Amino acid sequence: MKMNEGVEWALHSCVNLTWVDGDRAVTAARLAAFYELPAAYLNKQLQALARAGILTSTSGPKGGFRLARSPERITLMDIVTAIEGPEDAFRCTEILRKGPGGDPAVDYRAQCLVSQAMGRAELAWRRELAGQTIADIKASVEAAYPEAPERTRKRLTE
Numbered sequence: 123m124k125m126n127e128g129v130e131w132a133l134h135s136c137v138n139l140t141w142v143d144g145d146r147a148v149t150a151a152r153l154a155a156f157y158e159l160p161a162a163y164l165n166k167q168l169q170a171l172a173r174a175g176i177l178t179s180t181s182g183p184k185g186g187f188r189l190a191r192s193p194e195r196i197t198l199m200d201i202v203t204a205i206e207g208p209e210d211a212f213r214c215t216e217i218l219r220k221g222p223g224g225d226p227a228v229d230y231r232a233q234c235l236v237s238q239a240m241g242r243a244e245l246a247w248r249r250e251l252a253g254q255t256i257a258d259i260k261a262s263v264e265a266a267y268p269e270a271p272e273r274t275r276k277r278l279t280e
Contacts, residue, residue, distance in 0.1 A: 127166040129205045131159055133259070135168065136176065136201060137279060140193045140260045143272040147178075147186030148278045156277055167205055174204035193257035199248055201256075211247075212240035 127235050142148055150165035170181040170189050178190045189196070214237040216230040231237050263270050 125202065125206055128163070128170075129202055131157070132162055132167045132171055132201050132205050133198065133256075135164070135187075136171070136189065136193075136196060136256050137259050137263060138274050139177070139187065139189050139257060141275045142188065142278055144188065146279060147180050147184065147188045149186040152278055153187070156274075163247055170204050171201065174200065176204055189256075193260055194255055196256040197252050198254045198256075198259075199251035202251055210241075210244050211242060212237075214240070 134157065138153065138156065139148060150168050151161045152167070153159075153160035154164040168177060169179065171177040172187065172190070175190050176196055177187045179185070179187055213272055214231045214234060216234070218230045218234055219226060219228070
């Protein structure tokens with residue numbers, strides 16, 4: 123499975139926004155400049171996060187993006203789903219139906235052992251992402267790089 127790079131950008135942007143005062147918005151251009159990303163493309167990812175209720179978006183001279191809810195209530199799965207969509211990574215097309223002994227009356231999505239194995243793997247992956255929050259990542263970053271919050275806050279707000 124390959125996620126688009128917008129997932130990585132969105133995850134980092136959300137973590138960075140945790141260190142900005144809650145009432146202060148940060149523009150897409152400023153968030154993009156932090157990692158030298160294309161602002162227009164990052165803005166599309168941020169808009170997807172806003173549509174999903176992860177960020178709020180404000181227009182105008184003091185406009186930009188900020189977290190819409192606490193970092194403890196934003197899972198990594200929330201962000202992946204906002205960017206990639208809710209579809210499963212593996213999609214069974216029921217090729218067994220066309221193979222030797224295939225039966226048009228059988229639901230091969232339920233019967234196929236390959237489909238079942240991939241479904242279990244998908245569920246494990248989704249559970250892992252749903253079990254981690256932006257607050258968890260924030261805490262890990264702060265433990266490993268204690269200077270990161272202040273450095274990030276300064277770069278995004280000055």
